[in-house]
Amino acid sequence: xxxxxxxxxxxxxxxxxxxxxxxxxxxxxxxxxxxxxxxxxxxxxxxxxxxxxxxxxxxxxxxxxxxxxxxxxxxxxxxxxxxxxxxxxxxxxxxxxxxxxxxxxxxxxxxxxxxxxxxxxxxxxxxxxxxxxxxxxxxxxxxxxxxxxxxxxxxxxxxxxxxxxxxxxxxxxxxxxxxxxxxxxxxxxxxxxxxxxxxxxxxxxxxxxxxxxxxxxxxxxxxxxxxxxxxxxxxxxxxxxxxxxxxxxxxxxxxxxxxxxxxxxxxxxxxxxxxxxxxxxxxxxxxxxxxxxxxxxxxxxxxxxxxxxxxxxxxxxxxxxxxxxxxxxxxxxxxxxxxxxxxxxxxxxxxxxxxxxxxxxxx
Numbered sequence: 001x002x003x004x005x006x007x008x009x010x011x012x013x014x015x016x017x018x019x020x021x022x023x024x025x026x027x028x029x030x031x032x033x034x035x036x037x038x039x040x041x042x043x044x045x046x047x048x049x050x051x052x053x054x055x056x057x058x059x060x061x062x063x064x065x066x067x068x069x070x071x072x073x074x075x076x077x078x079x080x081x082x083x084x085x086x087x088x089x090x091x092x093x094x095x096x097x098x099x100x101x102x103x104x105x106x107x108x109x110x111x112x113x114x115x116x117x118x119x120x121x122x123x124x125x126x127x128x129x130x131x132x133x134x135x136x137x138x139x140x141x142x143x144x145x146x147x148x149x150x151x152x153x154x155x156x157x158x159x160x161x162x163x164x165x166x167x168x169x170x171x172x173x174x175x176x177x178x179x180x181x182x183x184x185x186x187x188x189x190x191x192x193x194x195x196x197x198x199x200x201x202x203x204x205x206x207x208x209x210x211x212x213x214x215x216x217x218x219x220x221x222x223x224x225x226x227x228x229x230x231x232x233x234x235x236x237x238x239x240x241x242x243x244x245x246x247x248x249x250x251x252x253x254x255x256x257x258x259x260x261x262x263x264x265x266x267x268x269x270x271x272x273x274x275x276x277x278x279x280x281x282x283x284x285x286x287x288x289x290x291x292x293x294x295x296x297x298x299x300x301x302x303x304x305x306x307x308x309x310x311x312x313x314x315x316x317x318x319x320x321x322x323x324x325x326x327x328x329x330x331x332x333x334x335x336x337x338x339x340x341x342x343x344x345x346x347x348x349x350x351x352x353x354x355x356x357x358x359x360x361x362x363x
Contacts, residue, residue: 066168
């Protein structure tokens with residue numbers, strides 16, 4: 001199967017050097033980060049909505065090594081869109097500014113979505129499943145993300161989940177590990193925090209477990225604590241568990257499988273698509289219940305048409321973004337079109353002349 005890349009980037013390369021101001025129309029500011037603003041943008045030739053990360057290169061105090069690392073890594077991921085990773089549409093110089101074009105997620109981050117209320121377990125499982133698809137792809141490429149959290153999981157207008165922010169991601173050579181202390185402290189694995197310890201892709205699995213805890217409870221463990229104090233407690237305290245509440249056994253045990261102090265104990269290298277190493281059938285059932293269908297699911301395609309309001313009303317509105325998740329909810333069993341009266345079959349099959357390979361009529 002051919003790799004899926006950015007049509008915008010391919011068209012720009014075909015046309016040669018083109019001024020970025022002619023290539024994109026910069027719209028309103030939608031967010032601010034450590035290195036500059038993120039704007040909504042329009043690709044003028046196709047009308048595609050993109051996110052433009054605009055960085056001022058004249059600021060002497062800024063270390064843009066993370067941006068350079070992110071651009072270099074994303075430019076290598078040709079199949080990003082297929083595996084729930086923000087698609088990179090190129091980097092462009094505009095005077096003293098660097099414009100980085102990426103997929104635009106109008107639903108915002110899952111962290112923003114949580115402000116409108118708690119996320120139900122079946123949708124939390126859906127979000128985690130889609131992040132697992134992205135992590136599984138990255139880990140097969142020998143890449144460790146190192147900053148998995150709800151704020152770095154985005155929701156698009158069509159209800160698609162995307163993993164973003166590769167500023168601290170790194171390549172792992174064959175059978176190698178890392179020792180760099182990097183990431184967001186409350187989501188960091190014990191082996192990342194502990195001085196002198198090496199870690200690999202298993203650290204992302206721990207961060208994923210903390211992200212599930214964050215989605216379920218509203219905040220990560222040790223929220224509100226000084227980061228250095230939290231870093232001292234994470235390797236020494238018992239790992240977090242979901243206590244109380246109405247969460248299923250599967251969700252509790254899935255989280256417990258991710259949050260093991262020793263990554264070689266239970267924490268699986270890749271929980272998706274195979275979850276056979278999880279602690280119990282209940283934990284496996286959590287992901288199996290919302291497993292991505294092997295072939296295109298007609299019912300899922302129909303749902304995209306049945307509830308268009310839930311998709312179109314997402315833009316910047318967390319409360320309505322919940323409905324975008326419901327559009328792609330695989331748990332829903334029927335739709336308005338599924339309940340239509342079925343037409344009677346005509347032709348030989350309707351008269352009982354069934355082919356021999358299907359067996360006698362009535363069996």
